[in-house]
Amino acid sequence: MADWKRSVFLSLGLLACADTPQEQPAIILGRVGETNISEQDFMQALERLPAGTQAKSLEDWQQQFQVVVDKELLLFEARAQGLEETVAASIVAWERNQLVEELLAREMGEALKWTEAELVEFFAEAGADREIRLNRLMLTDRAQALEA
Incomplete structure (x- = not known):
């Protein structure tokens, strides 16, 4: 009886593995330094654009892709100049302030209005x-x- 249960669980496990879709490799549209710009990255950038600025022609698509490339170039240069440390310090300070404000709002809520x-x-x-x-x-x- 135990062998029967074991074979059923083994079969179910194999079926579960067989049903998982295989991940397709990301389509790389460009490369800036060591950073790849994938199709998914580009589509996410397009989704953040206001409704009226969606690409309509090939030239629009190229311009919007160039914006993504330019942003990566700027990030590359900012990192080369060591600006990550400055930004990291600013983020830490902002996070501390946000935590304090959230705690005060939660604990004192109406008393602060x-x-x-x-x-x-x-x-x-x-x-x-x-x-x-x-x-x-x-x-x-x-x-x-x-x-x-």
Whole structure:
């Protein structure tokens, strides 16, 4: 009986392996340095374009592909100049700020929201109400500015 179960499981395992489709190799459209630009990369870049800028002619396709190539060239040059470290530091700082903001929003949520009246009162008490009001106004007339 155990041999029968074993053969059934073995058969099911073989069938499961046989049903998996074979991966087709990526179609490489271009190469910049050591980076390949595949058809999938190009199609993803096209999907990010606004609706009105979709390629309609062969020339459009070539121009849009050139944009992808140019971007890879810029990335290649940025890495050659060591800009990855600068960007990595900026990303770490941004991530830290986002984590703090998310925690505050989750933990304090409504307590961090103020009405317009509360903001006006706060700035009036701080003596900054006039500065804030003037900062929001676009005035071209000196008399009007002094009046505000």
